[in-house]
Amino acid sequence: MRVYRGTDYNDMSRKAANILSAQVILKPNSVLGLATGSTPLGTYKQLIDWHQKGDIDFSDVTTVNLDEYAGLSKYDVNSYHYFMKQNFWDHVNISPERTHIPDGTAADAEDECLSYDNLIAGIGGIDMQLLGLGNNGHIGFNEPGASFDKDTHIVKLSDMTIEANKRFFEREEDVPRSAYTMGIKSIMQSRRILVIANGVHKSEILKKAFFGPVTPSVPASVLQLHNDVTLVGDVEALSLI
Ligand code: GLP
Numbered sequence: 204m205r206v207y208r209g210t211d212y213n214d215m216s217r218k219a220a221n222i223l224s225a226q227v228i229l230k231p232n233s234v235l236g237l238a239t240g241s242t243p244l245g246t247y248k249q250l251i252d253w254h255q256k257g258d259i260d261f262s263d264v265t266t267v268n269l270d271e272y273a274g275l276s277k278y279d280v281n282s283y284h285y286f287m288k289q290n291f292w293d294h295v296n297i298s299p300e301r302t303h304i305p306d307g308t309a310a311d312a313e314d315e316c317l318s319y320d321n322l323i324a325g326i327g328g329i330d331m332q333l334l335g336l337g338n339n340g341h342i343g344f345n346e347p348g349a350s351f352d353k354d355t356h357i358v359k360l361s362d363m364t365i366e367a368n369k370r371f372f373e374r375e376e377d378v379p380r381s382a383y384t385m386g387i388k389s390i391m392q393s394r395r396i397l398v399i400a401n402g403v404h405k406s407e408i409l410k411k412a413f414f415g416p417v418t419p420s421v422p423a424s425v426l427q428l429h430n431d432v433t434l435v436g437d438v439e440a441l442s443l444i
Pocket residue numbers: 238239240241242243269270334335336337338341342343344364368
């Protein structure tokens with residue numbers, strides 16, 4: 204594992220964006236696995252900025268997102284589909300047909316999961332997967348206790364995740380109770396993984412994930428078993444490492 208320490212959130216975001224741009228410059232038709240949450244916002248902002256300056260071209264890139272709330276349509280302002288459009292896709296030259304995310308309103312959930320796995324396999328797998336870290340060590344929406352052996356599936360969100368994510372919703376009752384997520388097996392099949400984390404509130408879990416035992420109770424700890432992981436954090440998140 205490589206660890207890069209950013210002086211602050213902006214520096215962390217710039218470093219992460221540099222790593223993603225290097226991936227796209229070296230392989231213009233890369234498949235990028237994308238994440239939501241507040242952590243990647245600065246990374247997306249930086250990539251948009253470089254794209255607008257003509258430094259990075261996404262025209263051959265394909266993206267697959269990690270997760271989506273079950274029950275939310277892509278037009279819902281709280282859906283991850285909407286988040287991605289607002290914060291990234293609509294500002295770069297990615298062709299909409301090459302941006303993928305589970306459909307929160309799919310009639311048949313099992314079928315939706317299977318189609319998503321087939322889609323990822325069909326485009327040749329993920330070259331670089333960007334990951335944020337939940338406060339409880341979740342990756343995507345793979346909550347503590349999740350099996351390491353699952354592809355895309357539906358999960359029940361933990362109380363801690365509902366609590367952490369309610370800040371994006373008007374009322375706590377509006378936070379969906381379940382979500383689609385790539386499984387840990389899908390994530391581990393990515394050729395390269397880029398984890399980003401900022402803030403002192405992520406320092407304990409980051410230490411547990413990367414220096415504690417590999418255990419389903421800390422889903423991100425599985426990343427210790429991957430052979431190409433890059434961790435980019437700000438000084439606060441990395442303060443215990
Ligand atoms: C959500 C997402 C995760 C994300 C996590 C951390 O629950 N499903 O993919 O990594 O939140 O969010 P934040 O970056 O806001 O701390």
